[in-house]
Amino acid sequence: MKKILVRSGMSPLDTLGADEIIKRNTIGNNVGNLIFANSVFRNITTDNVELVSDYYGKNPDDADMINETYDAYIFPLANAIRPGFIPTLKKYTALIKKLTIPVYVIGIGVQFPYEPNIKTKRPFDDDVKNFVKAVLEKSSTLGLRGQITADYLSHLGFKEGRDHQVIGCPSMYTFGNNITIRNLELSDSSSISVNMTPKADQKVLEFLNGLTHKFDNLNFVPQDMDELVLTYAGAPLLGGAINSKLANYPNSLSSHVYKEGKVKYFLNAATWIEHMKTVDLSIGTRLHGNIVPTLAGTPSITIPIDARVRELSEYHNLPRVSSEEINGNTRLEDLIEKVDFHSVEKSHQKNYENFISFLDKIGVNHIYDKNAPGVKQPLEIKLESIQLKQPIGPITTCSSEEMKERLENSFEIMLSKTEKINENYTKEIKAKDKKIEDLNKKLKEKERKIAEALNIFSR
Incomplete structure (x- = not known):
């Protein structure tokens, strides 16, 4: 083997x-x-x-x-x-x-x-x-x-x-080579999956965040580690939350999608793909946030924000719109009319x-x-x-028993991370002390050689 x-x-x-x-x-x-x-x-x-x-x-x-x-x-x-x-x-x-x-x-x-x-x-x-x-x-x-x-x-x-x-x-x-995208018939009851990148333009984030208020059957699918911590523990374990001051982005439990329990953080590929088979439309700035629904046959709209997403969405011909096509008056229906959901095929x-x-x-x-x-x-x-782990939702939507377990685990994680930080800090201090010690040895050696040279010169 x-x-x-x-x-x-x-x-x-x-x-x-x-x-x-x-x-x-x-x-x-x-x-x-x-x-x-x-x-x-x-x-x-x-x-x-x-x-x-x-x-x-x-x-x-x-x-x-x-x-x-x-x-x-x-x-x-x-x-x-x-x-x-x-x-x-x-x-x-x-x-x-x-x-x-x-x-x-x-x-x-x-x-x-x-x-x-x-x-x-x-x-x-x-x-x-x-x-x-x-x-x-x-x-x-x-x-x-x-x-x-x-x-x-x-x-x-x-x-x-x-x-x-x-x-x-x-x-x-x-x-x-098996990708077949389903047709979309958008309605108020459609299942929508939204993904976002903090670095996206504010007009794009405002549009995507606005969708979370317009569709009842909508889920926000975060991808970053700090968002996993927020979803699991309710607050950052150490230091301030990344993007905590960013407007039009779900970055706290007070954000609409967190308060409404409309957040799904996936822990493995298989359950993510399987879930996307139940979704009618995926939209957002995340590359794999829209590739996953594509694999599931779900219509998607990608909004490229940098060369990383751009070159892949162009190569694979993912249905996409540019940031410039989005403004304060843009409706989801407008973007749907601009794309060909079957272009990827x-x-x-x-x-x-x-x-x-x-x-x-x-x-x-x-x-x-x-x-x-x-x-x-x-x-x-x-x-x-x-038995793969299912996606998790906000800690505020858990049973009291699960909430207690998450908080206890979070405390242990915080302790382990604190110990790691202290360990790394100690290593850095020791490394600096070693450098200082080596420099002192070199300095003393130079002083010794200078003293020998002066002694020879004075004879």
């Missing part, structure tokens, strides 16, 4: 509750990360191949163990080319350089402004170059999320078609074939071509024997 290591915060077979996810941050700060990892696990797992999560391990010292234990290492990455992820990218570069097994990057993208200047010199250009070079020593090419990322890597000196290839997001191929077959050719090119065996409606794959058969 072959074993393949996959960069992911958790396996689709893990049944972690909200408290454990918060404690270990197995979603990498955004639950959308579970969706593309789920596709890789589902379609590369076979009777003869086992996939194992690395739980975001990135220690170069683990290289020998990885070489001895695994036959390959797969990196399904998201917007990894961004300042905040560069320290992690550098650690993975150091690890990959020590590996002797194949390394496959199945999806990586940039997080740039909506209209980026690709030729702008960025402080992390060399770090990205080093990562790409390290991967190319272990694989024939890299799979990219979109054309903007391809243009950026080409600007850095890598050749499109040889060193890198646009494949989109692997999450879109979760069920192979028209591009999917070609994109799927391109993705399969990429996997064949890098030598990754898969079952993507065995997907068919109603056919259960090995991973899904395993999932049937597992």
